[in-house]
Amino acid sequence: MIDETFTIAALTDLVKINSVNPGLDKTGRGEEEIGLYIDRLLKSFGIESELTLLAPKRVNVTGRIKGTGKGKSLLLNAHMDTVGVEGMSEPFSGSIKDGKLYGRGAYDMKGSIAAMLGMAKSIQDNNIELSGDVILTFVADEEYESIGTREMVKYHKADAAIVTEPTDLDICIGHRGFGIYEITSRGRIAHGGRHQEGIDANTKMGLLLVELDKLAQQLPDEKSHPLCGQASLHVPLIQGGQSLFIYSGECTIHVERRTLPGEIEMNVLEELQTIIDKLTEQDKNFHATIKPLLWRAPYEISKSTPIVITVHESAAGVLNYQPAYIGHSWWEDSAIIGKAGIDTVIIGPKGGGIHQETEWVAIDSVVQLSKILLEAAIKYCK
Numbered sequence: 001m002i003d004e005t006f007t008i009a010a011l012t013d014l015v016k017i018n019s020v021n022p023g024l025d026k027t028g029r030g031e032e033e034i035g036l037y038i039d040r041l042l043k044s045f046g047i048e049s050e051l052t053l054l055a056p057k058r059v060n061v062t063g064r065i066k067g068t069g070k071g072k073s074l075l076l077n078a079h080m081d082t083v084g085v086e087g088m089s090e091p092f093s094g095s096i097k098d099g100k101l102y103g104r105g106a107y108d109m110k111g112s113i114a115a116m117l118g119m120a121k122s123i124q125d126n127n128i129e130l131s132g133d134v135i136l137t138f139v140a141d142e143e144y145e146s147i148g149t150r151e152m153v154k155y156h157k158a159d160a161a162i163v164t165e166p167t168d169l170d171i172c173i174g175h176r177g178f179g180i181y182e183i184t185s186r187g188r189i190a191h192g193g194r195h196q197e198g199i200d201a202n203t204k205m206g207l208l209l210v211e212l213d214k215l216a217q218q219l220p221d222e223k224s225h226p227l228c229g230q231a232s233l234h235v236p237l238i239q240g241g242q243s244l245f246i247y248s249g250e251c252t253i254h255v256e257r258r259t260l261p262g263e264i265e266m267n268v269l270e271e272l273q274t275i276i277d278k279l280t281e282q283d284k285n286f287h288a289t290i291k292p293l294l295w296r297a298p299y300e301i302s303k304s305t306p307i308v309i310t311v312h313e314s315a316a317g318v319l320n321y322q323p324a325y326i327g328h329s330w331w332e333d334s335a336i337i338g339k340a341g342i343d344t345v346i347i348g349p350k351g352g353g354i355h356q357e358t359e360w361v362a363i364d365s366v367v368q369l370s371k372i373l374l375e376a377a378i379k380y381c382k
């Protein structure tokens with residue numbers, strides 16, 4: 001029932017359009033062109049579609065296939081932006097070899113967009129009557145600040161959602177979150193020859209780094225989740241001091257803490273604050289403050305939720321095997337949709353090279369995903 005020729009052609013077109021996130025790379029074109037392409041296609045199928053401008057070059061597209069009755073509504077979500085293309089020889093070629101389609105975003109997640117479009121076209125082509133609405137949301141900026149999904153959930157409600165991030169056709173029912181923290185140690189600026197006066201903010205930060213390293217070693221042992229792996233911590237950025245021959249007055253680090261389902265914002269902050277408090281007590285010259293910069297909650301949904309059951313059954317029917325339940329170690333927009341009160345499950349195509357120099361998607365799996373989404377909509381929105 002899926003128009004495979006159309007779906008593969010759409011995938012090729014989507015990969016050829018530069019939709020690099022300008023928040024990550026200033027030369028990125030954003031989602032305007034790809035959004036117009038999707039909007040045009042949806043309208044050509046006879047589906048009501050709306051383009052929302054979020055910022056210059058940044059758009060969301062929302063299509064709605066109206067149900068005929070009062071059945072349950074299903075929201076599908078894919079992000080249109082990609083990470084940058086540095087180091088890639090042909091990021092926008094969409095070339096096909098051995099059943100793989102290559103290019104930036106092929107796997108993450110233009111294959112998923114093509115599958116959603118193929119599914120939508122099939123509903124229209126075959127006059128499939130659903131009782132509930134199917135809402136197709138194509139959003140901006142998942143790779144950076146998620147302005148797209150954060151805006152989308154303000155206006156669109158549904159009984160359940162499927163986020164089509166890549167899962168190799170397994171059923172993803174949870175993912176880690178993260179917190180970003182800025183910690184600044186303060187010393188006392190002095191001439192490098194006057195140790196009685198100077199307090200070195202950099203070496204004081206070193207005390208904290210030792211403790212953070214201990215925590216980083218402990219976390220994976222102490223906190224683990226059957227599907228999402230382990231909690232972790234690292235310090236991606238450090239900056240301190242102003243010049244040779246001057247005691248450093250300030251040293252700043254950024255801490256990246258990856259969290260597991262069940263971990264809450266207050267406790268994660270407290271864990272870091274406790275270390276700072278302990279050092280402050282131990283060393284009268286240790287002064288540091290912590291500032292939470294960003295919190296992206298982890299996400300988890302039960303296997304027994306109706307949408308998870310529906311998607312699992314639909315996938316098993318299309319694939320002829322029982323797909324595994326998995327968790328992702330990275331964060332996704334599903335957390336935002338879940339927090340908006342919409343039960344959300346994740347399923348996407350097979351492929352490789354996510355955020356790497358050679359990215360590809362298995363074309364077969366895009367068609368299979370399209371069939372799974374169609375089956376799921378028929379079952380769920382009946």
Ligand SMILES: [Zn+2]
Nearest residue numbers: 108109142165
């Ligand atoms: Zn993605």
